[in-house]
Amino acid sequence: MSNPLRLNKRDHKPLFKQIADGVRGQIEAGQLKAGEPIPSEREYVEQLGVSRMTVRAALDELVREGLLVRQHGRSTVVAGARIHKNALGFMSFTEDMRSRGLEASSRLLRLEAEVADAAVAAQLGLGVGERVIRIERVRLANGEPMALERCFLPHARFGRLLEEDLTQQSLYDVLERRFDCRPMLAEESIEATLLDTQEARQLGVARNSPALLARRSTRDEPGQLIEAVQTLYRADRYRMLFVRRRQGQ
Amino acid sequence: MSNPLRLNKRDHKPLFKQIADGVRGQIEAGQLKAGEPIPSEREYVEQLGVSRMTVRAALDELVREGLLVRQHGRSTVVAGARIHKNALGFMSFTEDMRSRGLEASSRLLRLEAEVADAAVAAQLGLGVGERVIRIERVRLANGEPMALERCFLPHARFGRLLEEDLTQQSLYDVLERRFDCRPMLAEESIEATLLDTQEARQLGVARNSPALLARRSTRDEPGQLIEAVQTLYRADRYRMLFVRRRQGQ
DNA sequence: CAGTGGTCTAGACCACTGA
DNA sequence: CAGTGGTCTAGACCACTGA
Numbered sequence: 057m058s059n060p061l062r063l064n065k066r067d068h069k070p071l072f073k074q075i076a077d078g079v080r081g082q083i084e085a086g087q088l089k090a091g092e093p094i095p096s097e098r099e100y101v102e103q104l105g106v107s108r109m110t111v112r113a114a115l116d117e118l119v120r121e122g123l124l125v126r127q128h129g130r131s132t133v134v135a136g137a138r139i140h141k142n143a144l145g146f147m148s149f150t151e152d153m154r155s156r157g158l159e160a161s162s163r164l165l166r167l168e169a170e171v172a173d174a175a176v177a178a179q180l181g182l183g184v185g186e187r188v189i190r191i192e193r194v195r196l197a198n199g200e201p202m203a204l205e206r207c208f209l210p211h212a213r214f215g216r217l218l219e220e221d222l223t224q225q226s227l228y229d230v231l232e233r234r235f236d237c238r239p240m241l242a243e244e245s246i247e248a249t250l251l252d253t254q255e256a257r258q259l260g261v262a263r264n265s266p267a268l269l270a271r272r273s274t275r276d277e278p279g280q281l282i283e284a285v286q287t288l289y290r291a292d293r294y295r296m297l298f299v300r301r302r303q304g305q
Numbered sequence: 306m307s308n309p310l311r312l313n314k315r316d317h318k319p320l321f322k323q324i325a326d327g328v329r330g331q332i333e334a335g336q337l338k339a340g341e342p343i344p345s346e347r348e349y350v351e352q353l354g355v356s357r358m359t360v361r362a363a364l365d366e367l368v369r370e371g372l373l374v375r376q377h378g379r380s381t382v383v384a385g386a387r388i389h390k391n392a393l394g395f396m397s398f399t400e401d402m403r404s405r406g407l408e409a410s411s412r413l414l415r416l417e418a419e420v421a422d423a424a425v426a427a428q429l430g431l432g433v434g435e436r437v438i439r440i441e442r443v444r445l446a447n448g449e450p451m452a453l454e455r456c457f458l459p460h461a462r463f464g465r466l467l468e469e470d471l472t473q474q475s476l477y478d479v480l481e482r483r484f485d486c487r488p489m490l491a492e493e494s495i496e497a498t499l500l501d502t503q504e505a506r507q508l509g510v511a512r513n514s515p516a517l518l519a520r521r522s523t524r525d526e527p528g529q530l531i532e533a534v535q536t537l538y539r540a541d542r543y544r545m546l547f548v549r550r551r552q553g554q
Numbered sequence: 555c556a557g558t559g560g561t562c563t564a565g566a567c568c569a570c571t572g573a
Numbered sequence: 574c575a576g577t578g579g580t581c582t583a584g585a586c587c588a589c590t591g592a
Binding site: 070071072106107108109110113127128129130 | 579580581582583584588589590591
């Protein structure tokens with residue numbers, strides 16, 4: 057028998073989030089074991105003194121995360137898997153490295169305003185001739201080159217980026233702090249490619265080494281396009297991890 | 306003013322799914338336009354004669370799909386984007402090609418039972434020495450080689466696969482029809498690599514051509530590991546597309 | 555059959571945004 | 574302030590599973 061969950065009804069955090077966090081914690085601590093059933097929703101209702109809809113909202117979250125599996129007519133069980141954490145969703149390079157236990161930094165190659173070419177304008181939903189901020193950085197992990205990143209943002213909204221130091225800071229941190237802008241949704245494509253001479257030199261590998269090429273368009277909460285990024289990752293040092301859930305029906 | 310939604314309370318389909326499908330349809334048909342607010346939840350309640358929780362369950366689904374964006378204190382708006390369909394979730398090769406308007410087929414290289422090596426056993430959660438089905442196929446799109454796939458499944462559960470014709474059929478179709486097994490969750494890693502001589506010949510490209518290497522472990526609804534796949538995609542013909550949503554908080 | 559999850563109701567109060 | 578989405582209650586009935 058595991059310790060019962062405790063709720064703090066005075067806390068600002070919604071009850072269903074407190075429950076989700078609590079159950080997630082018990083799973084991660086091994087108090088609820090993979091493959092084994094968790095208490096029924098009605099048991100949680102009694103134990104916690106909340107309504108069943110609240111319990112379900114909490115468990116829904118864990119089901120979406122892949123930690124729980126519901127079985128109609130039977131019980132809800134802890135998913136058999138150890139799912140790689142942070143595998144869902146998307147992250148900035150800085151966050152990505154941090155989640156792998158590495159420290160991110162940058163060598164700034166370019167930071168300037170320029171007129172968008174047709175491809176970039178289309179990716180950012182801008183008109184022809186509109187200006188963008190161009191940021192080119194070699195991204196380092198524990199001081200070693202990991203990726204080469206070319207990033208474009210609309211100048212009209214993000215012009216003040218030109219005054220920021222982007223060698224140590226996460227771009228996403230700056231967007232949040234200085235522009236109150238939170239990236240929320242990304243459309244991404246991944247392909248394999250070979251590095252040309254210049255790219256290879258900047259990444260410290262041989263010409264024609266393989267690389268992962270990721271292109272991403274990112275939107276903020278209101279759905280505005282904020283960023284078009286193209287990143288070349290060294291194939292010998294980088295592997296992209298994620299978890300996918302099958303779509304309905 | 307768009308046509309009001311119609312619900313069929315006799316239908317087996319849950320009301321919240323009917324509402325979600327209806328609103329999704331209005332968005333796709335352009336009756337609800339990108340960037341514009343949709344009716345408030347209370348308006349739907351009146352219009353449809355359902356409770357607000359039901360309306361919210363429907364809209365929750367569309368928010369998770371990235372079609373809607375909620376704004377606390379303001380209204381809920383249609384997301385600015387045209388998100389690539391089928392970009393979330395994961396698909397079998399056959400489904401993937403179909404979603405791109407291509408016809409999938411296979412050239413079967415191997416279909417046999419063998420003893421799992423340590424790596425495959427670990428991926429499938431089997432003990433050392435347990436048997437697996439090994440399926441190796443060149444995957445074709447409209448008759449042209451697109452990918453080279455090595456797939457392993459536990460022999461104990463899927464031994465009857467040896468009797469199936471896997472040149473035209475989707476493996477996932479067979480799993481569903483013959484084994485009542487539905488793949489639901491996949492843990493995937495993507496990296497870039499170069500093809501060796503034999504792989505290149507099977508894909509009809511030059512040696513040392515770049516390729517995307519995807520490794521996937523797949524689970525069914527109860528969370529059992531059912532499949533470990535390794536797929537090499539030709540870099541010149543294949544690009545992986547997906548949509549990511551930012552996590553938590 | 556008892557127990558489970560799946561859906562739904564008809565309310566309530568809150569926090570937030572903009573006029 | 575009125576109107577929005579965010580959370581929550583205390584029930585109800587259903588479909589499904591396994592004994």
